[in-house]
Amino acid sequence: MDNRAIGYMDSGVGGLTAVKQALYQLPNEQVKYVGDTLRMPYGPRRTEEVAKFSLQIGHYLNETADGIKLLVIACNTATAAALPLLQEHLPIPVVGVIQPGVEAALNATDNNVVGVIATQGTVDSNAYYNGLMAGNPGIDVHQLATPDLVTLVESNEQDHDKKLAIVREQLAGLAGSGIDTLILGCTHFPLLMDEIQEVVGDEVTLVNAGAEAINLVEQILDDSDARHGIYPMSNHEVDQYYTTGSVDTFGEIATRWLDIPVSVKHLKTDANDLTLIEGE
Structure with a gap:
């Protein structure tokens, strides 16, 4: 049993498609998501730059508010650029798409x-x-x-x-x-x-x-006996969503796509870190 959240990262709102599958397939698992909308799109960026951003987000998710038990790189560009790097630097399983x-x-x-x-x-x-x-x-x-x-x-x-x-x-x-x-x-x-x-x-x-990546997430949770131990999770109000861009736009898209109320917090980016901006 492991009651920590599953982390998800993407260049923006796209990774919500993986979250949607997880809410259906793993409804008792908490979500902690970062969408790096400010620095989106990742596709035209240099591989080294995408890897740097991905490592920033991975460390942020793993080191704040009880951490995470598994990270889904819910971004194909970041998976191609940074999957081995994140697997090397984080002490948790890391899954690409x-x-x-x-x-x-x-x-x-x-x-x-x-x-x-x-x-x-x-x-x-x-x-x-x-x-x-x-x-x-x-x-x-x-x-x-x-x-x-x-x-x-x-x-x-x-x-x-x-x-x-x-x-x-x-x-x-x-x-x-x-x-x-x-x-x-x-x-x-x-x-x-x-x-x-x-x-x-x-x-x-x-x-x-x-969505296919969630099958692998489920397998890892079962193999390591790491499913959330509180059952059932009556709502997902404990889930955490962060964006480096517009909180309002991200929240609107997320609420519509996931069909649940989504509250979003703002992260500030600098050369090396992500910082939560309180009150936004």
């Missing part, structure tokens, strides 16, 4: 033609490509950087037609590829699931890499 997404796609595809949409940083890392090829050397992988989809999610745009037009433009590079499976290689993208499915068609299976 790429390998669970790879395994789900390998299981889902029938024709061995798989698409990956992600940030430029994730595409450049070839993390999905290498993982898919390692699992099936005969697979045909089509990678596409779609950075405007991250910006679209963070803008909190609600008009379906506007969102659909941007998604259609961003996914034009997959036209005629023959994919039967598409990895949503950024945790922001499931917030556009309806629009993406409409563009690629119902015959294409969408893989939510962030």
Whole structure:
């Protein structure tokens, strides 16, 4: 039994897609989440910079308010840049979202033609490509950087037609590829699931890499007997959400997506640390 929270980190609101799956699959586990919206997007940044930010957030989550028992890097770019680093520096299990997404796609595809949409940083890392090829050397992988989809999610745009037009433009590079499976290689993208499915068609299976990571989280909790010992958790008012950007925008998106009231606190960034700003 371990009553500490599970930590989640992302460049913004995208990691909430992993949290949503966790609330469904692990409803008795407390959430502690940092969205680094101020420094978003991570995709165009240098790998070393993303690794530095990720390590800052990991240390903040682990060292404040009783710490955490496990960290989910709910960001594909940060997973590609910093997973081994965080596993080395933190005294807790650290889970990324790429390998669970790879395994789900390998299981889902029938024709061995798989698409990956992600940030430029994730595409450049070839993390999905290498993982898919390692699992099936005969697979045909089509990678596409779609950075405007991250910006679209963070803008909190609600008009379906506007969102659909941007998604259609961003996914034009997959036209005629023959994919039967598409990895949503950024945790922001499931917030556009309806629009993406409409563009690629119902015959294409969408893989939510962030949600798939929760299966691995559950396995680790069970293997280490680390599930939360207070049952049932009647509400999630004890959960903690932090952002380095707009508290109001983050709270609005989180409340709508998670379908629970979400209270958000503000973190200030500097060269080396994150600091909680009281009263905001």
